[in-house]
Amino acid sequence: MSTAVPDWNAPWRRAGDLPAEVTGFVGRAEQLASLQQLLGDSRMVTLTGPGGVGKTRIALRALPELRTRYPDGIFLVELSALKDPELLARTVCAVLNLPEQPDRASLDLLTEHLAGRRALLVLDTCEHLVDACAMLASLLLRDCAPLSVLATSRQPLDVPGEHILPVPPLPVVPEGIDGTGAVALFAQRAIAVMPTFALTEANLPQVLALCRRLDGIPLAIELATVRLRALALGELADRLEDRFRLLTGGRRTAVPRHQTLRTTIGWSHELCTPAQRLLWARLSVFAGTFDLAAAEQVCAGGELAMDDVVEQLIALVDKSVVLRLDEGTGARYRLLDSIREYGAEWLAQTGEKEQVQDRHCAWFGARFEELEQAFPTSRQLPVFRALRRDHDNLRAALEFALSRPGGERRALSLAVSSWPYWMAAGLLGEGAVWLDRALARVPEPVLERGWGLARHGYLGVFHGSSARELPYLAEAREIGERLGEDRLTAHAVMFQGLALGFLGDVEQAQARCEDARARLSALGDDFTLTVLDTQVAFICAMSGQAAEAIALCTRGLRAMQSEPQERWVTGYLRVLRALARWVEGDVIGAEADGRAALACAWSLEDSIGAAYCLDLLAWTSSVRGRHRRAALLLGAVARLWEPTGTTLGGVVSLQQEHRRVEQEVHGALGPDLYARRVETGARTRIADIVRMVEQDAETAQPLGAAVPPGGAAEGAGGDGAVAGAGAAAGPGAKALTPREREVAALVSAGLSNRQIAEKLVISKRTADAHVEHILAKLGAASRIEVNSLLGTPRRG
16 A cells, blocks of 8 residues: 655645745835734734735735744635635635534634634635625634734725725836836736837837826736737727727726726727637636636537637636646636626626536536545545645535525535545535535435435534434435435445444444444445444444454455555544554554554645544654654644644543653653643644654654754754664664664564565655665675674564
8 A cells, every 4th residue: 555645745735825926026115014014013904905906916925024923824815716705714714724623613713723823814805705704803803812814805894903004006107117116017017928028218108108097007007918919019008098088988087996907807808809708708607726627618618619718718818817827737727806707797798607607517516426436446636636626616516506496406416426525625514514505405305315414424423413413314314215225224324323433322333333234235335344344443442442443444454455545544444553553552553554544644634634643653652762753743733633622532542641641751851841842843834744754753844954864953862762662772773763773673584675665654665775774874785784783673
C-alpha cells in the first residue's frame, strides 16, 4: 500500500491562504497607509467603493505587512461565490479549519475558537450578503476580543465601531510618464497586451483623456487596454468617447462611476462576437472557478457547438472578460463579479437561464456520482481533489436543483449522491443540511427518501449525533423493507449498529452489525463489508477487545490491497489498528500504522483523522524517549482538537492515556522546556508537522527549509537517544539519526531493503537511501559489517 504523504506543492490553495499577485500593483500608497493606521486604531475596518475599483487588491496587498500584528493568523474568506447567507458561518469555519460539531451552531464554534485570539478575519466581497456579514462581524467583535475584522464591500456594513475607508478610483492627473495613478496602470497593462507599446510625451495626452473618460477605475482601464491589440491608441480613445456620448446624451456629468464601469463592460460586450456574448452569458452560472470540460458541457448547445466553446473561451480570455488561472494540474477560469453579474443579466434576457442551470446541475451531479463510484477505488483521491476545487459550484448545483418546482426527487437524489464528498472533506454538518433541505421536500416513502435518510444517519453518526439519527435510520430501514430494496435495508441496519456502538450499547451494536453482515454478504457488497469491519473494529477497540480489532482491521486492509491508493477507509483501518496495537504494547507497529494513517488523512485534508494520528504518534514518541518531539506533537494536536470541544471523540480510555502521556513528557522535559515545545507545536502549521512526521524529524521546518534529521538543530542531550524497540545503541550508532538507527537494527537482523521499507511503511527508494547513508557514516564496506560496528541492539 502506498503511504506517501500529500504533495507539498499541491496546485490548489487551501481555504484562507493568501493568493499570490499575478499582475503588477500600481499606486495606492495613501490607502495602504490609511488601512494600516485604521487597523491599529480600530478592530473593524471596511473598504468601500464601486465594483472594479480595487478594494480586494488593496486588502490583499496590505495583509503580508500585517502578519506580525496578528500572531494568531490572518484568515481570508472569499464570499463572491457564496449565495446562501445561512452558510456564511459554516464557510468561515471551513476557512479556519474548524470541524463541524453536532448540536452546536457554527457561530458558537467561531466565537469559542476566536475568543482571545489576536487574529484578523478578512471578509471579501460582502455586498450581496451585507446583513449576514454585518451580524457575523458584530457578534464576533463583541465576543472575541482582540479579534479584528477587515471587510470589502460596495456599501458599509453599519457595524458598531466600524471605520470606513473609501477606495477612490486611481487619480488621473498629468503626472508624467513615471506616475503612479491611472496613467501608470494603463501603461503597465498596455505593455502586457502589446509589448511594443511605450508611454511617451507625445501620446500622454491621449492616455490621460482615455483614463479620465474611464474615471480611473482599474477594471475599466484593464478592459479598455485589451482593445489595443486591434486599435491604435487614438482610435481607442475616439471610439470610447463616442460610446459614452451615445449612452449619456453627451452629458458628461450624467455618468456616475458605477455607470462608467458598466459602460466599459458593455462596450467590451458589444465588441464580442455573438458566439462570445452567448458564452459569456452562459458562463455566468458558474460559482467560483471552473475548468474547460465543465464549460464545454454546461455552455454548449444551440447556436454554440461543443467544438466552438474552447475557441470562444480563448477569445474571452484574450479580451480579459475571463481570467485564466494556472493551478498546475490544468487551467481553470473565472469571471470577476461585475462581469459575471453583467453576463447573468444577459442570460436572463435570453430565456435560457433554467436550461443552462439544469446543465450545470447535471454536470456537477455527475461529478458527485463519479466520486461515489470511485470512493472504494484508487481513483478516490484524484476525483475528490478535483471536486474540492469545485466546492462553490457543488453548492450552486444543489441550490439550482432545490429551486426547481417539480424537481424534488431529482434534487434529493443529487443530495444523496453527494455524501462521499461531505464525508471525505469532513463537512458532515453541511452535508446533513443539504439532505435536510431535500428531505423536507420529499415526505413520501419513496426510494430517494430512504437513501436520503440513511445517508443523513451515516453523516450524523460520524458527526456525533447518534441518538438523533436513530429515528432517521429506523425510517430508512422501514422504507427499504416496504419497497423490497435489500441494499437500502442492509445499509440502514449497518448504520444503526454504528450509532448504537457510539452510544455505548455494545451488545445491540454487535447484533445489528452481524445482521448487516449477513445481508451485505448475500448482496456480494464487498466494499461495504470492509466499511463494516471498520465499524466493528471501533466497537471492539473501545470495549477492550484489542486482538479482535486488530484482526478485523488486518482483514479489511487485505481486502483493500486491490485498491492501494484508496485513502478514506484505509486510513481509518490503519488508525484503528494503531490504537489497538498500542493497547497491546506493540509500539513499533502502532507507530507504523499511525504514520500511514496520517498520510491518508492529510491527503484528504481530514483534520479529525489527522488529530487521532498525531495524538497517537505523540504517545509512541514519548515511550521511545523522544520527549521533545512528543511535546511538539501534543501542542499541534491540541490545536486540532480545540474546535471540536473534546479530544479523541470523547472516549474516556483514550483521553486518560493522553493525559498520562502529557504528564510523562512534562516530567521528562521539565516545565519550561515542555511549555516552549508545546507552544511551538501549537504555532506550527499542521502541514509542516505532518511533513516532520514523514521525515522522522524532531523539529518541524517550513516547506523549503532543510529539516535537520533526527532533530540535530535543537538540543543534543538526552532526548536524541532513542530507546525504542529495535533501535541500535552500540558506539557506532552515535553518528546516526534516530531513523537510521532503526533502519540499521533491521539491517543487522538480516532484512532486505524491500523488507525494511514494508516494515517501516516507507518507500523502497527511501530505504535504499537510509542504508547508503548508514554504510557511509559507519565506514562499512557491506551490510554484514553493520552489526559488528553497532554492537548489540538495545531493546526497550
